[in-house]
Amino acid sequence: xxxxxxxxQAPAAFYRNIRAAAASGxxxxxxxxxxxNTLGSIQTTDLVxxxxxxxxxxxxxxxxxxxxxxxxxxxxxxxxxxxxxxAQALLQYCWDPATGWFLDYNWRxxxxxxxxxxxxxxxxxxxxxxxxxxxxxxxxLERDFLKPGGLVTTPLRTGQQWDAxxxxxxxxxxxxxxxxxxxxxALARTVALRWSALNARVFTQTGKLLEKYNxxxxxxxxxGGEYPLQDGFGWTNGTLLWLLNRYPEAGKPL
Numbered sequence: 001x002x003x004x005x006x007x008x009q010a011p012a013a014f015y016r017n018i019r020a021a022a023a024s025g026x027x028x029x030x031x032x033x034x035x036x037n038t039l040g041s042i043q044t045t046d047l048v049x050x051x052x053x054x055x056x057x058x059x060x061x062x063x064x065x066x067x068x069x070x071x072x073x074x075x076x077x078x079x080x081x082x083x084x085x086x087a088q089a090l091l092q093y094c095w096d097p098a099t100g101w102f103l104d105y106n107w108r109x110x111x112x113x114x115x116x117x118x119x120x121x122x123x124x125x126x127x128x129x130x131x132x133x134x135x136x137x138x139x140x141l142e143r144d145f146l147k148p149g150g151l152v153t154t155p156l157r158t159g160q161q162w163d164a165x166x167x168x169x170x171x172x173x174x175x176x177x178x179x180x181x182x183x184x185x186a187l188a189r190t191v192a193l194r195w196s197a198l199n200a201r202v203f204t205q206t207g208k209l210l211e212k213y214n215x216x217x218x219x220x221x222x223x224g225g226e227y228p229l230q231d232g233f234g235w236t237n238g239t240l241l242w243l244l245n246r247y248p249e250a251g252k253p254l
Contacts, residue, residue, distance in 0.1 A: 003018075003039045003040055004040075006038075006040040007039075007040035007041070007042075008040070008041075009040075009042075014040075014042065016045060017032070017042040017043060017044045017045055018042060018044075020044035020045050021042060021044040024044065024049065024052065026162040027161075027162070027225075027226070028042070028160045028161070028162060028225070028226075029117070029153065029154060029158075029160050029161075029162030029163055030115060030154055030156045030158045030160060030163050031104065031113070031115055031117045031119070031154060031162065032044045032047065033158075037156075037158060039160075043106075043108075046106050046107065046108040046109075047104040047105065047106055047107075047113065048093060048094065048104060048105040048106075048107055049104055049119065050090070050094050050102045050103065050104055050119045050120060050122055050123065051119040051122040053086060053089075053090050053094075054090070054122035054123055054125070054126040054128060055122070055126070056086060057083050057086050057087055057090070057126055057128060058126045060079050060080075060082050060083035060086065061079075061080075061083050063075075063079045064076050064079045064080045064083065067079065087128050090102075090123065090128060091123075091128070091130070093105040093112070094112065094123075095123075095133060096112050099116060099140070100133075100136030100137065100139065100140055101116045101120045101136070101137060101140050102119070102120040102121075102122070102123050102129070102133075102137065103115075103116060103120065104117075104119065115154065115156070116140065116144065116154070116155070117153065117154045118145060118151060118152075118153050118154070118171040118174075118175065120137060120140075121137065121141070121171070121174050121175040121178045121179075122174055122178075123137075123178075124137060124174075124175075124177075124178025124179065124181060124182055125174040125175075125177045125178040125181070127181060129178075129182065131182065134178070134182035134184070135182070135184075137178075138179060138182070138184045138187055141175065141179075141187065141191075142187055146187075146190070146191065146194075147165075147167075147194075147215040147216050148194060148198075148215065148216070148217075148218050149167065149194055149195065149197075149198035149213055149214065149215030149216070149218040150167045150172050150191055150194045150195035150198060150213070150215045151167055151171060151172055151175055151191055151195075151215065152164045152165060152166070152167055152215050152216065153166055153167055153168060153171060158224075159224050160224055160225060161212065161222070161223070161224040161225030161226075162225075163224070164216060165214045165215060165216035165217060165220075165222070166212045166213070166214060166215070166222045166223075166224065167195070167212065167213050167214075167215040167222075168211075168212050168235070169195075169212075169233070169235045169236045169238075169239035169240070170235050170239065172191060172192075172195045172239060173235075173239045173242065175188075175191060176188045176191050176192050176243075179191070189247060192243050192246070192247050192250055193247065193249060193250060193252075193254060194215075194254065195213075195215075195239075195243070196240060196243045196244065196247070196250035196251045197250075197251065197252065197253055197254045198213050198215065198218050199213070199236065199240050199251070200251040200252070200253075201218065201253070208231045208232065209231075209232060209233065209236045209237055209240065210222070210229060210230065210231060210232075210233065210236060211229065211230040211231075211232070211233040211235075211236060212229070
């Protein structure tokens with residue numbers, strides 16, 4: 001209610017943008033904010049989200065395979081066309097040659113977002129990126145996102161939990177998976193080892209795995225957002241197990 005009163009948006013529009021951001025999973029992040037970088041300027045529904053469209057592309061490809069298994073060639077072709085058109089649109093509107101990054105696209109202004117986030121790794125994880133694009137994304141990851149404990153969600157500190165200094169297991173998994181697909185094994189390994197070492201350190205100290213971690217200061221707990229830091233979480237557990245199965249040295253102190 002307090003943020004709605006501070007917003008210049010009509011309450012219905014503000015709450016719609018809040019709901020959309022919550023439904024995205026990134027609740028909340030400067031990714032969704034307007035130029036003043038506050039919750040009151042949230043504009044989620046104006047943005048064509050990179051990660052959402054990559055996931056929809058992956059779903060369309062899964063539906064294609066399902067129809068092919070059924071012998072339904074017409075529906076398989078229809079969904080393959082949908083996936084192809086989505087991939088083309090994403091590369092046209094979300095790839096930013098100037099920054100070498102995949103960015104959300106503001107359909108209302110006709111411009112890409114000026115804020116790079118880890119959503120930019122999804123085209124690698126889903127196999128949409130071209131090799132030259134993937135190489136630039138890898139360079140950007142190492143330059144702007146790689147921290148002592150893994151990959152930070154965004155470079156900005158805003159007090160929101162999907163911003164610096166916090167990091168989240170699903171985004172580490174997506175980044176590592178994408179890097180592995182595009183022949184960037186050294187960077188993938190670096191991210192994997194830093195993230196798993198941080199997970200192991202906190203578990204040794206507390207007996208817990210957590211929903212998110214501070215990757216800038218690995219001796220300080222993650223925070224920010226609308227609620228206290230949560231114990232457990234399937235995505236943390238699952239990502240760590242995946243890493244332990246692929247990197248024998250994962251989970252050991254660096």
